[in-house]
Every structure is written in structure tokens, then in C-alpha cells.
Amino acid sequence: MTVDARAPGPPLLQIAGLHKSYGAAEVLKGVDLTVATGEVVTIIGPSGSGKTTLLRCVNFLETYEQGSIRIAGEEVGYRDAVRRQPRSETELARIRAETGMVFQAFNLFPHLTAAENVMLGLVKVRRKRKAEARTLAAHWLSRVGLADKLDRLPAELSGGQQQRVGIARAVAMEPKILLLDEITSALDPELVGEVLDVVLQLVREGMTMLVVTHEIAFARDVSHRIVFMAEGVVAADAAPAALFAPDHPNERLRAFLARFGARH
Known part of the structure; x- marks a missing residue:
């Protein structure tokens, strides 16, 4: 392409x-x-x-x-x-x-699930309610092919899956x-x-x-x-x-x- x-x-x-x-x-x-x-x-x-x-x-x-x-x-x-x-x-x-940033070392919080990693910035910075943040996290994790991994911890994911969580976390914030x-x-x-x-x-x-x-x-x-x-x-x-x-x-x-x- x-x-x-x-x-x-x-x-x-x-x-x-x-x-x-x-x-x-x-x-x-x-x-x-x-x-x-x-x-x-x-x-x-x-x-x-x-x-x-x-x-x-x-x-x-x-x-x-x-x-x-x-x-x-x-x-x-x-x-x-x-x-x-x-x-x-x-x-x-x-x-x-x-300025959403995705890092080479993933930088996910190990004690949070995939959905919770995506939700964190939405709640803390964008001031979304948890229910709305959860819906957005589910949407973006689905977009990156991880609809069935919302409640998995980073240690339960492959490196490629962890990086896709990182991308979902960044774009969910709707950065410029x-x-x-x-x-x-x-x-x-x-x-x-x-x-x-x-x-x-x-x-x-x-x-x-x-x-x-x-x-x-x-x-x-x-x-x-x-x-x-x-x-x-x-x-x-x-x-x-x-x-x-x-x-x-x-x-x-x-x-x-x-x-x-x-x-x-």
C-alpha cells in the first residue's frame, strides 16, 4: 500500500x-x-x-x-x-x-487488564465515567483484534498483543x-x-x-x-x-x- x-x-x-x-x-x-x-x-x-x-x-x-x-x-x-x-x-x-505515544517496550501497567490499561487515561485525563471508558476501551481493543482479551493481564498476552493494547490505549484518547x-x-x-x-x-x-x-x-x-x-x-x-x-x-x-x- x-x-x-x-x-x-x-x-x-x-x-x-x-x-x-x-x-x-x-x-x-x-x-x-x-x-x-x-x-x-x-x-x-x-x-x-x-x-x-x-x-x-x-x-x-x-x-x-x-x-x-x-x-x-x-x-x-x-x-x-x-x-x-x-x-x-x-x-x-x-x-x-x-500526542498519543506508543513505546517500543509496551509500557503497560502489569496489574491492570487490557481494558483497564486503555481506560486509565480516559478516566484520569479525559474525565470519562468508567462505564463510558469501558465501552471505548472495548471498541478500540476490538478494532485492534483483541475483543476477546479485554480482561487479560499483560502477562497473559503475547508481545504483539501487548503492543496492540498500547496502540488502542493511545488512539482511544483521540490524540491530534x-x-x-x-x-x-x-x-x-x-x-x-x-x-x-x-x-x-x-x-x-x-x-x-x-x-x-x-x-x-x-x-x-x-x-x-x-x-x-x-x-x-x-x-x-x-x-x-x-x-x-x-x-x-x-x-x-x-x-x-x-x-x-x-x-x-
């Missing part, structure tokens, strides 16, 4: 001049990136290039020293990006709810953008397809996504744009056909893709 060549909507996620360091190690070195409404943007690149750190900054799971991240025009982590005035936890919870961080990297190879099929369905429905992945063929098929990150910067940003062109001018990109046999 290749995504429709539809015109992008208005800018939804706007990242400008983003810098992030861990001690003396600068991980993000001035990242600029925009994702439009309804657009699927995939980030690829070697390990240590800053891909996951970038996603965690978008959801403000990591603070950042310089730059701006806006969702629908609203600054994510700070009331004032210039003065670096941090938001309250209540404000952060509200904004994080607009879905952030997917290497969601297949912890799975056995035979379970990867069942998770990517769920993502593919969300792509078809027009969900806005920012995706970090090593699944190069999947990235090529579902993305409106692919971003190649290297050494903390955006080294290339183009539609799949242009990014995968054999004569792309970025030598580092060509070498990276050659490892996957990902040339036209």
Missing part, C-alpha cells in the same frame, strides 16, 4: 531549532521539522542519531534546552519558550493527551498526532506483521503520525515524507520516491539504505 498523494493539511506539529543534551553530549543539534494534519512522517537513521529523543521531546517526556515545539500552535513544554517557563503537571497532562517509537523492535519477527497491520489501518483512516522505525519497506509504503536523521540533525527530508532515489546526494543516507538493500 502506498499512501494517497493528497494535499497536506495545515501544519499540526512544528519543531524549530530544537537542542537537547545529556550532560556534555549534545543529542539534538538544531532540529527543524513540520508535520501537517493527516500526514505520516517517518524518521529513519542509525542508532544514536536522536530519533527517539526527538519523539520524547515532542511528548515532553524529555526537557530540552533550546527551541520550540508546537502542537496546533500551542507550545508543548513551556508556557513561554523564550523564558523557559515550565507548564504545570495538569497542563502537561492535557497537552500530552493530544500519534507518536510511534520503534514499536516492532521488541517483537519476535512473526509478530511484527500483526502490529504493522494495525498501524496501516490507522494510516488509511487519515491519522496524523510521526513514526520512528527500522522497518524500511514499511516506511517507504506508508509515509508521505521520510526524514533521515544522522548525528542529531535532519540530514534529509523528502517524499519516499525522492529519498530512496539511487542518486540521492546525501552519501550517509545512501550508505545507510544500502545496509537494508533499500534502493529502487
Whole structure:
């Protein structure tokens, strides 16, 4: 499946001049990136290039020293990006709810059932009544093929099933953008397809996504744009056909893709 060549909507996620360091190690070195409404943007690149750190900054799971991240025009982590005035936890919870994140390690609460994991944010953040939250959880778990697993604990589910619970938990919150961080990297190879099929369905429905992945063929098929990150910067940003062109001018990109046999 290749995504429709539809015109992008208005800018939804706007990242400008983003810098992030861990001690003396600068991980993000001035990242600029925009994702439009309804657009699927995939980030690829070697390990240590800053891909996951970038996603965690978008959801403000990591603070950042310089730059701006806006969702629908609203600054994510700070009331004032210039003065670096941090938001309250209540404000952060509200904004994080607009950026649903699915993690590579599932991050389910082990003592809660599949339905209860999905319900938690609906009750605590969206202020839904438990009965309504349960109905929504059942709907989304059914959508990801887990209608018969509502009352199972994570330990009773396969890795692929746990990751599908994670996706259901994120999309049930009706976020403006879905952030997917290497969601297949912890799975056995035979379970990867069942998770990517769920993502593919969300792509078809027009969900806005920012995706970090090593699944190069999947990235090529579902993305409106692919971003190649290297050494903390955006080294290339183009539609799949242009990014995968054999004569792309970025030598580092060509070498990276050659490892996957990902040339036209």
C-alpha cells in the first residue's frame, strides 16, 4: 500500500531549532521539522542519531534546552519558550493527551487488564465515567483484534498483543498526532506483521503520525515524507520516491539504505 498523494493539511506539529543534551553530549543539534494534519512522517537513521529523543521531546517526556515545539500552535513544554517557563503537571497532562505515544517496550501497567490499561487515561485525563471508558476501551481493543482479551493481564498476552493494547490505549484518547517509537523492535519477527497491520489501518483512516522505525519497506509504503536523521540533525527530508532515489546526494543516507538493500 502506498499512501494517497493528497494535499497536506495545515501544519499540526512544528519543531524549530530544537537542542537537547545529556550532560556534555549534545543529542539534538538544531532540529527543524513540520508535520501537517493527516500526514505520516517517518524518521529513519542509525542508532544514536536522536530519533527517539526527538519523539520524547515532542511528548515532553524529555526537557530540552533550546527551541520550540508546537502542537496546533500551542507550545508543548513551556508556557513561554523564550523564558523557559515550565507548564504545570495538569497542563502537561492535557497537552500530552493530544500526542498519543506508543513505546517500543509496551509500557503497560502489569496489574491492570487490557481494558483497564486503555481506560486509565480516559478516566484520569479525559474525565470519562468508567462505564463510558469501558465501552471505548472495548471498541478500540476490538478494532485492534483483541475483543476477546479485554480482561487479560499483560502477562497473559503475547508481545504483539501487548503492543496492540498500547496502540488502542493511545488512539482511544483521540490524540491530534500519534507518536510511534520503534514499536516492532521488541517483537519476535512473526509478530511484527500483526502490529504493522494495525498501524496501516490507522494510516488509511487519515491519522496524523510521526513514526520512528527500522522497518524500511514499511516506511517507504506508508509515509508521505521520510526524514533521515544522522548525528542529531535532519540530514534529509523528502517524499519516499525522492529519498530512496539511487542518486540521492546525501552519501550517509545512501550508505545507510544500502545496509537494508533499500534502493529502487
